Amino acid sequence: MVTEVLQLIIYGVIYGSIVALGAVGVSLTFGVLRFANFAHGDLMTFGAYMVLAAYVGFALPMWLSVIVALAMTASLAVLIDQTLFRRFRRANPMILLISSFGVGLMVRSLVQIIWGGSTQVYDPGIQFPYQFWGLRIRPDHLIILGGTLVLVVVLHLFLQKTRMGKAMRAMADNPDLARISGINTDRVIIWTWIMGASLAAAAGYFLALDSRLQPDMGWFILLPVFAAAILGGIGKPYGAIAGGFIIGITEELSTLILSPAYKPAVAFALMVAILIFRPTGIFKGAR
Amino acid sequence: MELTGLIAYVIFFLSLAGVYALLALGLNVQWGYTGMLNIGIAAFFAVGAYTSAILTSPPTAVPGGFGLPIPVGLISAMLVAGVLALFIGLITLNLRTDYLAIASIGIAEIVRLFLKNEEWLTNGVRGMSGIPKPFSGLVPGADALLFLGVVVALVLLVYWANQRAYGSPWGRVLRAIREKEVAASAMGKYTLLFRLQAFVYGSCIMGLAGAVYAHFVGFISPEAFDPLFATFLVWVMLIAGGSGNNRGAILGAVAIWTVWSLTEFLTTRIATEHFSLSQLAAMRVFMIGLLLQVILLLRPQGILPEVPPKPIRDADK
Amino acid sequence: MSVLRMDSVYGGYGGADILCGVSLEIGPGEIIAVIGPNGAGKSTAMKAVFGLAKVRQGSIHFMDKNITGLAADRVVQQGISYVPQVDNVFPSLSVEENLDMGAFLRKDDFSAQKRKIYELFPPLAERRTQSAGTLSGGQRQMVAMGRALMLDPKLLLLDEPTAGLSPRYMDQIFAIVRDINSLGISIMMVEQNARQALGLAHRGYVLATGANRFSDTGANLLANEEVARMFLGG
Numbered sequence: 001m002v003t004e005v006l007q008l009i010i011y012g013v014i015y016g017s018i019v020a021l022g023a024v025g026v027s028l029t030f031g032v033l034r035f036a037n038f039a040h041g042d043l044m045t046f047g048a049y050m051v052l053a054a055y056v057g058f059a060l061p062m063w064l065s066v067i068v069a070l071a072m073t074a075s076l077a078v079l080i081d082q083t084l085f086r087r088f089r090r091a092n093p094m095i096l097l098i099s100s101f102g103v104g105l106m107v108r109s110l111v112q113i114i115w116g117g118s119t120q121v122y123d124p125g126i127q128f129p130y131q132f133w134g135l136r137i138r139p140d141h142l143i144i145l146g147g148t149l150v151l152v153v154v155l156h157l158f159l160q161k162t163r164m165g166k167a168m169r170a171m172a173d174n175p176d177l178a179r180i181s182g183i184n185t186d187r188v189i190i191w192t193w194i195m196g197a198s199l200a201a202a203a204g205y206f207l208a209l210d211s212r213l214q215p216d217m218g219w220f221i222l223l224p225v226f227a228a229a230i231l232g233g234i235g236k237p238y239g240a241i242a243g244g245f246i247i248g249i250t251e252e253l254s255t256l257i258l259s260p261a262y263k264p265a266v267a268f269a270l271m272v273a274i275l276i277f278r279p280t281g282i283f284k285g286a287r
Numbered sequence: 288m289e290l291t292g293l294i295a296y297v298i299f300f301l302s303l304a305g306v307y308a309l310l311a312l313g314l315n316v317q318w319g320y321t322g323m324l325n326i327g328i329a330a331f332f333a334v335g336a337y338t339s340a341i342l343t344s345p346p347t348a349v350p351g352g353f354g355l356p357i358p359v360g361l362i363s364a365m366l367v368a369g370v371l372a373l374f375i376g377l378i379t380l381n382l383r384t385d386y387l388a389i390a391s392i393g394i395a396e397i398v399r400l401f402l403k404n405e406e407w408l409t410n411g412v413r414g415m416s417g418i419p420k421p422f423s424g425l426v427p428g429a430d431a432l433l434f435l436g437v438v439v440a441l442v443l444l445v446y447w448a449n450q451r452a453y454g455s456p457w458g459r460v461l462r463a464i465r466e467k468e469v470a471a472s473a474m475g476k477y478t479l480l481f482r483l484q485a486f487v488y489g490s491c492i493m494g495l496a497g498a499v500y501a502h503f504v505g506f507i508s509p510e511a512f513d514p515l516f517a518t519f520l521v522w523v524m525l526i527a528g529g530s531g532n533n534r535g536a537i538l539g540a541v542a543i544w545t546v547w548s549l550t551e552f553l554t555t556r557i558a559t560e561h562f563s564l565s566q567l568a569a570m571r572v573f574m575i576g577l578l579l580q581v582i583l584l585l586r587p588q589g590i591l592p593e594v595p596p597k598p599i600r601d602a603d604k
Numbered sequence: 605m606s607v608l609r610m611d612s613v614y615g616g617y618g619g620a621d622i623l624c625g626v627s628l629e630i631g632p633g634e635i636i637a638v639i640g641p642n643g644a645g646k647s648t649a650m651k652a653v654f655g656l657a658k659v660r661q662g663s664i665h666f667m668d669k670n671i672t673g674l675a676a677d678r679v680v681q682q683g684i685s686y687v688p689q690v691d692n693v694f695p696s697l698s699v700e701e702n703l704d705m706g707a708f709l710r711k712d713d714f715s716a717q718k719r720k721i722y723e724l725f726p727p728l729a730e731r732r733t734q735s736a737g738t739l740s741g742g743q744r745q746m747v748a749m750g751r752a753l754m755l756d757p758k759l760l761l762l763d764e765p766t767a768g769l770s771p772r773y774m775d776q777i778f779a780i781v782r783d784i785n786s787l788g789i790s791i792m793m794v795e796q797n798a799r800q801a802l803g804l805a806h807r808g809y810v811l812a813t814g815a816n817r818f819s820d821t822g823a824n825l826l827a828n829e830e831v832a833r834m835f836l837g838g
Binding site: 030035036038084087088091094095097098099101102103105106108109110112113116117118215219220222223226227230234259261262264265267268271272275276279 | 322324326378379382384385386388389390392393394396397400403404514515519522523526562563565566568569570572573575576577579580583584587
Binding site: 166176177184185 | 654656676677680681686688691692693694695696697701704705706708709751752755
């Protein structure tokens, strides 16, 4: 029993890493741009397939493929922002949300047009898990955990130490004051997309490592990602990371008593609970 | 195509357009009137369809088999969809409307999982067949036309109700909430009640559309309620037709359903040997997604923009 | 040459005009107090300078350059800084980071400027790493003013800097305004505490219903019976 619970917690941390990276992106764009980006899951999908294109299509080494995918996904996000979202910003912010819902579908169908609808993997074959104290973990899982750790540290340094990262936090705090302080808000927005989309691409790659590639993968993880962002207090990137791990671990542990088919419902239930009892998120902070 | 075939196709086409018109009219009360973002239309649509299917299918059917009359199915569909809306509305309607959007995809996802996994009630992924079709065999050859008549009557009925609501004091309050959410929130709980009513009413109409759909096709499975068909197309329809305008909602439903059907025509013309069916389907979705962006950019008010009734205070200007 | 000159400015926020012919002038090294009853258009006049309210008619010149209708992010580049009345700090950022944000436009080393500001506001120096949202009202006002000074502006716009502060902090803020001015920075200050503001200012403008009512030296306005009766509460 203890081993079983520990094993589920390990899976929860792995899945939670993926959700957390996705939720950080949602939180960053929400903080700076004040809208819930419904295309975020599909940016994750796009990133995962970009890795496939570079790794299988161009036979690049995996580490380079991931970097290429991050850059391509960031470029796509900036392109979408500059051609579409930028024009909707002055209108009703809800129009942004609807537009992003449509953009998500477009990205998803683009992936399906190029790569088809069937599931794919980066490397065929079965990985043999490492075993220790009766617990199992696949080499891919170690990549996910290590990669997440590196990205979270990079994100932290970016937000705390760089001029642009501080400006991003400033704009999330008070966009009007940012503008009148002379902060170049257009550039902050572009950097927000670059960071958010890069993390989404990494999350998509990890998601594909954990299971496999499929055009719907990002759409299906959008609910836990939003739930994690809300849990952490939407607009707060650090909260989103914690929210991701809470969602991941709770979802996995829920399989002890619930059918695994209902894992996303557990994320939803947590989200509903937080919306009822503490809409600003589990961490202190007013908005 | 021979004439009878063409007529049969037109009747089929218009019936489905009518189902979408109902969905768009429901969304119009939520988004057009009140500014509430429901991204989970599929949930209310599916719940309505399954409710009516389970209640009305003949006793031989497993699951379901209550054999109740179809009108009972339609009304129950509205009630169950309404209760679901009440639940989600109570949680999110006093928060920013983004939260409603997020919670609504959550509900849609859970409904989808429920329909797929609770085989005892919904027959899971295999879906439910043998849902009774009204008028079948009543007048040989004319049952489809009669059904279309019912669909049109329901659309007109909902249109009439929506129009009445729009001009009423109730509708004015909804618009006030939409335009100046901050100022209206001074009324606090009162505002919440109005939003809740609008959300539940709109969702009931979506439930009704689901029931009509179930009795029209006679077979439903979770696949029919994926977010593309059941949510996204409805949004494109309402925005294209004109948010806030009931005629616009109906026009948008017919127009976008036509465009959507034409895209099928278009994609089958593309060299099919190069593309799989799923790729061709994705091309259609891409085109509709692009169409939405173009509309939002070039004509966000839609083909028929909202025409608010003259405010009372204009009289003394 | 005047630092700032508003010539019969009309405008507001898109609806009916709030400003109906406001003219004022600020000379080099001057402190100007703008006073008047609620709804007189004091804050709007200040926002018009900073590009946050629309100017429908009339002109605004800064250092003889026409800045009428320039957007706020361009105005700040000209050498004008603005401290709003409320929401004037980044609450989750530390004091130090708030100051850094004020210097976002600067490409040079601004550590000397930051030192100067910590000298001006000693309480802030002790709280560099504390987040601004946890500070008291008076300390927040200091952070806001410090942030606005990071670009070393020629003109500082202060929108009711003492609103809602305790008398002790009020005096402190007025003293700091004088200190800032002694660095050679011109100041335009909208104030509810009219007596103190006029006592501090070189000159004052009394606005009513969006237009100039009186303008004179601070001392003369304080001595003016009509001003005293109508605007200083007897």
